[in-house]
Amino acid sequence: MAEQDWKTNRRVFAAVSLPTLFWIIVFFVVPMAIVWLYSFGENRGLTDIAISGTLDNYKRATEWLYVTIFGKSFAVAALVTLICLIVGFPVAMAITFASEKWRPWLLLGIMLPFWTNLLVRTYALMILLGSQGYANKGLGALWGGASWAKTLVGLEPLPTWEPVQLLFNNFAVVLGLVYVHLPFMVLPLYAALDRLDRSLIEASLDLGAGHFRTIMRIVVPLAAPGIVAGVMITLIPALGAYLTPDLMGGTDSQMIANVIERQFKKANDWPFGAALSFLLIYAMFILIALQSMRRKVPEVH
Amino acid sequence: MALFARTPRAPLEYSRTLWMRLWVGAVMVFLYAPLVVLMIFSFNDSKRNVVWRGFTTKYYEKALGNDQLVEALLNSLTIAALATIVSLALGAVAAVMLWRFRFPLKGAVDGTISLPIIVPEICMGVAFLMFFAAVDWPTDLVWPFNLGAITIAHITFCFPFVTMVVRSRLASFNREQEEAAKDLGASEWQVFRDVLIPHIRPALVAGALLSFTLSLDDFVITYFTSGPDTITFPVKVYSMVRFSVTPEVNAASTLLIILTVALTFIALKLQGVKAIAETH
Numbered sequence: 001m002a003e004q005d006w007k008t009n010r011r012v013f014a015a016v017s018l019p020t021l022f023w024i025i026v027f028f029v030v031p032m033a034i035v036w037l038y039s040f041g042e043n044r045g046l047t048d049i050a051i052s053g054t055l056d057n058y059k060r061a062t063e064w065l066y067v068t069i070f071g072k073s074f075a076v077a078a079l080v081t082l083i084c085l086i087v088g089f090p091v092a093m094a095i096t097f098a099s100e101k102w103r104p105w106l107l108l109g110i111m112l113p114f115w116t117n118l119l120v121r122t123y124a125l126m127i128l129l130g131s132q133g134y135a136n137k138g139l140g141a142l143w144g145g146a147s148w149a150k151t152l153v154g155l156e157p158l159p160t161w162e163p164v165q166l167l168f169n170n171f172a173v174v175l176g177l178v179y180v181h182l183p184f185m186v187l188p189l190y191a192a193l194d195r196l197d198r199s200l201i202e203a204s205l206d207l208g209a210g211h212f213r214t215i216m217r218i219v220v221p222l223a224a225p226g227i228v229a230g231v232m233i234t235l236i237p238a239l240g241a242y243l244t245p246d247l248m249g250g251t252d253s254q255m256i257a258n259v260i261e262r263q264f265k266k267a268n269d270w271p272f273g274a275a276l277s278f279l280l281i282y283a284m285f286i287l288i289a290l291q292s293m294r295r296k297v298p299e300v301h
Numbered sequence: 302m303a304l305f306a307r308t309p310r311a312p313l314e315y316s317r318t319l320w321m322r323l324w325v326g327a328v329m330v331f332l333y334a335p336l337v338v339l340m341i342f343s344f345n346d347s348k349r350n351v352v353w354r355g356f357t358t359k360y361y362e363k364a365l366g367n368d369q370l371v372e373a374l375l376n377s378l379t380i381a382a383l384a385t386i387v388s389l390a391l392g393a394v395a396a397v398m399l400w401r402f403r404f405p406l407k408g409a410v411d412g413t414i415s416l417p418i419i420v421p422e423i424c425m426g427v428a429f430l431m432f433f434a435a436v437d438w439p440t441d442l443v444w445p446f447n448l449g450a451i452t453i454a455h456i457t458f459c460f461p462f463v464t465m466v467v468r469s470r471l472a473s474f475n476r477e478q479e480e481a482a483k484d485l486g487a488s489e490w491q492v493f494r495d496v497l498i499p500h501i502r503p504a505l506v507a508g509a510l511l512s513f514t515l516s517l518d519d520f521v522i523t524y525f526t527s528g529p530d531t532i533t534f535p536v537k538v539y540s541m542v543r544f545s546v547t548p549e550v551n552a553a554s555t556l557l558i559i560l561t562v563a564l565t566f567i568a569l570k571l572q573g574v575k576a577i578a579e580t581h
Contacts (some may be wrong), residue, residue, distance in 0.1 A: 006404040012489050013402055020395040024413055027457045031432035035424070038431060087328060094325045106325070108565075113332045115514050116561050119535045120554040123542050124335035127342065127551075134338060182332065240421025242521050247542060257423040257521075264427060264525070274431070277424040284419055 039274035049270055057275035066259070066276070070283075073255040076170070076245075077238035080177040084185040084234050085227070087178070092189035093219075096196075107190070114183035122247055125179055129166040129248075136163045168250040176244040181237065185230045192226020193219070232291055236284055256280055336558060343551035364552040373537035374553075380448050380533065381516040384455035388512040389505060391456065392463025397497070399464070400471045415465070417458045426525030429454045433526060440528045447531050454526045455516045462515065463508035470504035510568050514561070 006013040039058070041051040060066070095106045113121065129135050140161040147158035166172060196219065204214040220227070242257035249255075256276065263273025346357040364370055399411055417425065433450050440447065474497070482492045498505075520535040527536055534557065541550045 003403040004401055006402045009489075013398070013404070016394045016398040016401075017404070019391060020398055020414070021410070023391055023457070023460070024410075027432075027453055028417060029413065031425075031428035032420075034431045034435055035428045090321060090324045091328050094321050108569075109329055109332075112562065112565060113336070115565060116336065117518050117535065117554070117557050119518075119520050119538050119542070120339075120557055121336065123538070123550065123554060124339035126542075128335045128338055134334075179331070179335070182328070236419065236421070240423055242423050243539075257421065260423050260427065264430060270431065273427060277427050280421055281424055284421065288419065 088185040377534035388459040396467035422521040459512040
């Protein structure tokens, strides 16, 4: 029995479709449509907004300042995704090839932070990175060790350790985003690697390829769908990240979400904020369209 | 698992190579060290998170004595519970609709239901801010009705996740079971209650857990929909972190981490570690 036509059982169809459609239209489509309409509006007073069909908000978004912020958000999100992929891939491999006894616990180890409150995790990382925090102390100890080693071989000791600024800069934003999004990357990678036919890896090793070559030539191409899924799952929330750049970033590390937030709180320019929101949504759509195009290409051949 | 293998390593036992273990170990330290430090410092008898000055639980007393913080936590739990219940019902019904029926514009409906998963949180927050302003949503209701706006927003971004989980579970449902039940005289409702629901039960548990944590976790959307009287836990912690770092935040955060771990272990007891792992 395949899918039923809705006309054959209108009563049941109404029972399951009406609540769903009501909710998604009233509480999702309508709010989104309001944002879209407002993006063509202009401020006529402190609280009065007229939807005049103007394109000024979009024009303003193409100003150099906003273009650079969009560009920077993309660059940060891409860098974060790349780091997550490099760090997460070996972890996913380790989970896949771990013994039956250990695999669930390793998975749980990755998932528990994923379930922990985002704000709490960001705050915890901030404590560690503070100018008096343990990250700085660790670096100071390394510095002291290096200095001691230099005096040991008869060289001048290094100058005394100055705590470095690890928080409130771009480095902190990237590190914070990697910290938050790493589980997002590992889980889809694991799901893809787990489905892999292991005899292919064995064949490759038997035929004389090294482990590294096997991973690059056999494992990575076969796990490509999982890699793409992991990249998208990391890239999309990283691009729209608000909390991490807000709390851990400096004055020059704002991302697009912070600019949007400012239009609704401090700057009180709702139409411009609405236009920026929709530009961000369009950017997501383009990313997703690129992904689905990539997926369709091999089927053509 | 001994650190140094006694039996020779098979070619595919990558997780037994030393550098792989070091890598996984380093990642685990990276993921857990900040949380562990935070939890330890919540017992530290000092105003700053720097040097250990002795054990104390006074910041827990302070956090629990902070009426605003307790109220925020209570609000968060209420919203999460309400959002989970409605999301489960709505998500399951939507999954059944998409799985069972063929109808006009199905692709569009399917796409729209999964959109809240993809649309950035900030855009959803903005949309709800504008929506509730446009419809003049009353803000001066008594508790718990004043949490209505936030709860509605949370349901909108939680239920698509339930739909996703339930739908993938429904794919393994043998439709002949449904026909057999109907041949034996069961009504539509009985089939739903006695055949379909038991089959999707694991997905419902996973979906409930996912909704509850997503709702409890959310800051951005709540930040835009909450009024001055409807503060949730993340919003309260945010303002505490932003404006005055006090050790109370450590204590409150530790309580929330413990709550998360407890929820995870309840889920483990119900489902087993493997099933939980597979839902992601």
